[in-house]
Amino acid sequence: MGSNQGPAGAGEADAGKTKDHGVLYIGVDLGTSRTSISASNGVRATVASLVGYPKDHVARKLLKRDILFGEEALEKRLSLKMFRPLERGVIKGSEKGDFTSPEAKENLEAARALIRHAVSLAQPRPDELIYGVIGAPAQASIHNQKAIIEAAREVMDAVMLCSQPFSVAYGMDWLEDVLVIDIGAGTTDLCRMHGTMPEEGDQITLPTAGDYIDEQLERNLAEACPGASFSRPMVKRLKEKYSFVGEASDRIQVELPVDGKPTSFDITEAMRKSCRSIVPPMVESIHSLVRSFDPEFQDRLRNRVLLAGGGSQIQGLDRALEQEMRARLGGGRVIRTEEPMYGGANGALKIAHDMPPEHWEQLS
Amino acid sequence: MSGENRRSLWGELSSFFRTTSVDKLKSAGVGKVRVIGLDQIARLVEDVVDRVVDSRRLELEERERDFIVAEAREELDRLTKEVRELSHVRERTMQEVALSQRRVDELRLDLQRASQELESAQRDVRVGALGASPEDLNQGLQRLVREALGDAGRTKAEQLSARLLAFVSGYLDRQREVVREVDPAAQEQIVQLERRMAKLKSRLAQAEDELSRALSGAQVEPGIASVFRGVQGLDKGSGQFKKKQGLMDVIFQANLKIQKGAE
Numbered sequence: 344m345g346s347n348q349g350p351a352g353a354g355e356a357d358a359g360k361t362k363d364h365g366v367l368y369i370g371v372d373l374g375t376s377r378t379s380i381s382a383s384n385g386v387r388a389t390v391a392s393l394v395g396y397p398k399d400h401v402a403r404k405l406l407k408r409d410i411l412f413g414e415e416a417l418e419k420r421l422s423l424k425m426f427r428p429l430e431r432g433v434i435k436g437s438e439k440g441d442f443t444s445p446e447a448k449e450n451l452e453a454a455r456a457l458i459r460h461a462v463s464l465a466q467p468r469p470d471e472l473i474y475g476v477i478g479a480p481a482q483a484s485i486h487n488q489k490a491i492i493e494a495a496r497e498v499m500d501a502v503m504l505c506s507q508p509f510s511v512a513y514g515m516d517w518l519e520d521v522l523v524i525d526i527g528a529g530t531t532d533l534c535r536m537h538g539t540m541p542e543e544g545d546q547i548t549l550p551t552a553g554d555y556i557d558e559q560l561e562r563n564l565a566e567a568c569p570g571a572s573f574s575r576p577m578v579k580r581l582k583e584k585y586s587f588v589g590e591a592s593d594r595i596q597v598e599l600p601v602d603g604k605p606t607s608f609d610i611t612e613a614m615r616k617s618c619r620s621i622v623p624p625m626v627e628s629i630h631s632l633v634r635s636f637d638p639e640f641q642d643r644l645r646n647r648v649l650l651a652g653g654g655s656q657i658q659g660l661d662r663a664l665e666q667e668m669r670a671r672l673g674g675g676r677v678i679r680t681e682e683p684m685y686g687g688a689n690g691a692l693k694i695a696h697d698m699p700p701e702h703w704e705q706l707s
Numbered sequence: 708m709s710g711e712n713r714r715s716l717w718g719e720l721s722s723f724f725r726t727t728s729v730d731k732l733k734s735a736g737v738g739k740v741r742v743i744g745l746d747q748i749a750r751l752v753e754d755v756v757d758r759v760v761d762s763r764r765l766e767l768e769e770r771e772r773d774f775i776v777a778e779a780r781e782e783l784d785r786l787t788k789e790v791r792e793l794s795h796v797r798e799r800t801m802q803e804v805a806l807s808q809r810r811v812d813e814l815r816l817d818l819q820r821a822s823q824e825l826e827s828a829q830r831d832v833r834v835g836a837l838g839a840s841p842e843d844l845n846q847g848l849q850r851l852v853r854e855a856l857g858d859a860g861r862t863k864a865e866q867l868s869a870r871l872l873a874f875v876s877g878y879l880d881r882q883r884e885v886v887r888e889v890d891p892a893a894q895e896q897i898v899q900l901e902r903r904m905a906k907l908k909s910r911l912a913q914a915e916d917e918l919s920r921a922l923s924g925a926q927v928e929p930g931i932a933s934v935f936r937g938v939q940g941l942d943k944g945s946g947q948f949k950k951k952q953g954l955m956d957v958i959f960q961a962n963l964k965i966q967k968g969a970e
Binding site: 382468472540 | 940951
């Protein structure tokens, strides 16, 4: 077991192998919607999980690049062939663990490019060892895990995967009797922590997450805003800006085009209804994980529900869950992570740091 | 101690003071008080700090001092060397960029010249092919119309039409003949220029790619150094050490299984 070392220069007792300029640890949260990284050189960055390739030679000349990522790709999407390589926690097209279809192959390549880009955001020095931990979706298949590892190995000296909700809890030092709810874009992962590594029975994955809210909102907006035209990215932006459940502090008034003319609409109810749609399945799953837990610790578990991921930013969600839990479980306490964007990446970074040197060496 | 530090110390001390009146002191039975100025207190604290720092400095053994100095010197040498290397790399890359930029400029100029030549050759061929300018046709028609108007009373419309058609058809036949006889050398020149332009375009694209690569190389930064020089690991003093150790082992074993399988 290695001992903790201070900053560069203090390495007399360094354990394991060293390079001229040390070891860079990187924690990666590889999400359907966003990919975030936290690194031991102080860099933190996040990028939308979007990859775009120029559609033709003209577009390539114009964009002056072979590949674009994140918001930049979204902005120039008309000139690009776009990929959102992850869907419902796995690489798109590989749901059955098969990467032979053209769709799966293309998305796998895009996922690889995205991982390479995410690591480059950490601005590693070329002469440093890079050890990374990637928080992957809890239900990722073994084939998907292998694909992610292979992609990461191209840019890291050694890499490990861990379940995303676990890394969130580890990052906060909550290892026992805590129920983590990680609300991503593709899935909502619920994971019960009880001091050891969570097993299959400790985890529930729901498809009702950010993308699901977008679908609902699109449908509800069509009803609430007759004649208005809007795209999915517009719906997503509205959700990110105004999402809430419970009581609205102000009415949500937005402008949407009707026959090309900006028209004002009140979307308060549509927004509330859409965001609220993820609460019942979540409470049902909380109930299921609590009631199957050791009865002696059930009370403690329901009072330590940790809300993480981008979806945890929905205003009033913690209170709405507590309210539902009161009705179904007789009470409960929900706490939000302080940094929904970086909770997973920070936890993965902490795991990378705490991993014994000999383990890293074996995987190098 | 610097003036700034002394002011800061002064401020710190002031925060501990409380104000009271002479009457209050009298009523509390105090007849005499000892007074010490803030400056004096600050000076005393300063003396103590200096003495402690001095004594700590003396406590360092000579061997330790030498070790620290040697380490610092080594680090400085390393950093200096690194900066020098990076400057060389940057210089080389900048030279490559300048060279690529020059090549791209030259190729663009060549392409522009070739394009102008081609345009001029095509114009010459067009003029040559017509033999006479299109104005000839206009003039001929005008002449015919004038004649037709002059004889308007006697010339029938059919006659005029037939004459016009005969003229135009004759004119076109003559032009077709001229086009067939166009200088084959001019045609060859056009083909050559077109080939040259295609080649120049391809070389320009290549040079632009090289320039773009060189530019991206020039923008490569050395990166941001990690705060760790060596591989870390769980701190034995950390809370829940045993539990975390067990978790690390489980994560590692799971990953070993995946990666051994992947190899």
